[in-house]
Amino acid sequence: MKLSLSVLSTLLVLAGTASAQTDQVIAVRGGTVHTAVGAPIEGGTVLIRQGKIVAVGRQVSIPSGARIIDATGKDVIPGMIDNHSHIGARSTDLNDRPMLIGPQHRFIDALDPDDPDFNDAIEGGVTTIVTGPGSGENVSGMALVIKTFGDDLGERILLEHGGMKFAMGAKSRTRYPTTTMGVAANLRQYLIKTQEYVASWERWEAEGSEGAPPARDLGYEAMAEVLDHRTYVRAHVHSATDVATLIRLKEEFGFELALHHSTEAYKLAPQLAAMGISAVVLPLGDRIGVSEDAMAGPFVLWQNGVKVALHTDAPVISQKWLRLSAGLVMRYGIPDEEALKMVTINAAEIARVADRVGSLEVGKDADVVILSGPWYEPSSRVDLVVGDGQVIYDRTEEEAEQ
């Protein structure tokens, strides 16, 4: 078939429009740029092309034709990352009851990518989240690392195997285990069974893969990813006793470990630092009566060199208030730029997606947030959010619509 010239030129124009959108150069200019990896840049520019950051600094030449976003007098920060939430699924889908060990569960199988909670995240300047199963089981399944915006689900997902959720407080009332030590034994037994499962397959392969293979088990297959470090353990833990148990389990099985909630993790801070165990903390959640000691916990952890991130547990706390968590830990002595890391680059590193997101650095995804005032003040508003190089939230437009 031969296309007429007019049709062909129309197609070319359409193609041109489409590429102009993705190729559009955006310059966020004039704001105080907090990169999350260095000192703030007063009057800095973030240059964005094809969805990526191509330049950051005070002396950035802006190509002609670039869309200029004036951020004078405002704060510019990386799109924030909430390392622990449960949005995008119905509350009845978060935990299987009474199953207490379900590593074969994958959060993506419960995901509703159009959950309105994602809009709250965007409005709060949160562009990437880890969302996953709840804490009602000793092992509840595989979390998901996903962007909070975008039409193409495949593009939104950063990491489908985004960490295996353990929960130390998940005791049953009616069946095994009903004690703290029971939870520990249950986890240990399952990890040993996984080792034996892996060994049985290795044996079968070593013997030439002949005869009937061992029966496949999705739970052990998923937990094997933890043992060979393809993924890591995200452990819901409050008490120091349970933190100590997790340290023991890590010593026995060698997995990578991030603590979550981490209420009393500060009590073992030096040990955590020495073992490279990171801590994700929920300062806004007062579920077990967060004392002032625990509120100062992130400071103690940080001071001891533990990598700390903060989380909302959304929808328990709306992701709009992730930055309020950072503000609260600052009150206890964490410097501004270090607190920012806890909702950006540290969260990205713990989630294993720091090659893509978490800082304003050349080559990273262009997820950028502009705020009306100091980024940590509750009274400041998120004015504009750029996601993958596109403006995905503009407060002026949103308010005009209302």
Add this chain to the structure above:
Amino acid sequence: MSARRHWLNARSFSLVLLAASFAGPLQSLESQERAVVIQGGTVLPVSGPALQNASVVIQNGVIVAVGTNVTIPQGAEVIDARGKFVMPGVVDAMTNIGINSSDLNDASDPITPEQRIIESYYPYGEFGHGGLEPLRNVEALSGGVTTMYIAPADAQLIGGQGAVVKTAGAVLSSVIVREPAAMDMTLGSPPKTVARANQRDPSTRMASMAMLRQELIRAQEYHVKKASTPNAPTDLGMEALGLLLDREIPARLQATSATDIRAALSLAEEFGFDLILDGANSAYEFRDELTSRGIPVVLGQISHPYISNEEIPNKEDYPPLDENTPAKLTSAGVVTAIASFSRAFGSLAPAGTGKWLLIDASIALGYGMSEDEVLRALTLIPAEILGVEDRVGSLETGKDADIIILDGPPLSIKTWVETVFVDGVQVFTRDADGTARE
């Protein structure tokens, strides 16, 4: 009505005891009679405009002068507040602070108007240590909260009688500002969810309303009978509902969804009681009726928009608080307070016992409220809603000397409450009490 109780106002006899019982860094009996001058700070009286380089003079537990040109009594103790901010103690208009979680609601019956929250109240705070020391809720004080409303929780239609208390005092009777302060009631999801789980009534909104109506009619009939037959048996619940029907106390009625607010408004009209709406997150659509009927609203917290005890409540049944709502209601003329809705020990306790109320409320600044409006919504307005504005809520001559000194603007996350006075006694300093790690 024969068995009507009067509000306790025990300040006068408690002062000596209070002062005598403080030790160490706290004031002695001697300094209690001696005037104290908080000098040179930015004074935010709330009842009037901010005063730069101003002073507040207190003596015998009350404020005796506020201004830039006050006479300082001879021998007064001077507290240097230069570079600091001085404002009235925060009034937290809705809390379950000091109530053990098992004491929040009677599990046996959805309607218990005879129960008084003061009789479940543990006044030491979560970090209190008991002993022969003055009562202090250090957590509340560390957030600048000096007066609060304590109430049963929301698992019953009528939980009982709430009280207004101070967060520090010598003995329990001296911290009570008003008791009973209100009849605490709940419509909508919480009582019916609890009842349904326990397989009893009411498990629908219709049943909730029918049971409330029936109970109030029973109270009307009881008082008719009691007036004509003085020897008729006394029923404490009916006596308490009599206070409500006689408008001696208002109803604090938690109603979150529009359906529940509509029901609350009609119930109050039908029985002629005074109404205060709690957690009325859908109140904006009723703004005209609320202003014309003079019905106030208590909202909170902004960063924890669900006041439900459920971890993740059903949004249709239990709409969360929109950040714009306090500003929209305030500019529509609805009397609106921002409160902590702090939960009891051992349950979901958003943001601790009001210690972050100032921080939480500062969110409203970004949504169109002025600093003055936010501070009013945390002090004078809740004092008025609680009926204790003659004593607290602003820095005015004659009011209780409940004063907080902050190291920066009150609505910034970096600001700390440094010093708190309750009834003229310095009951908290950040230096001495630090972060309450006792």
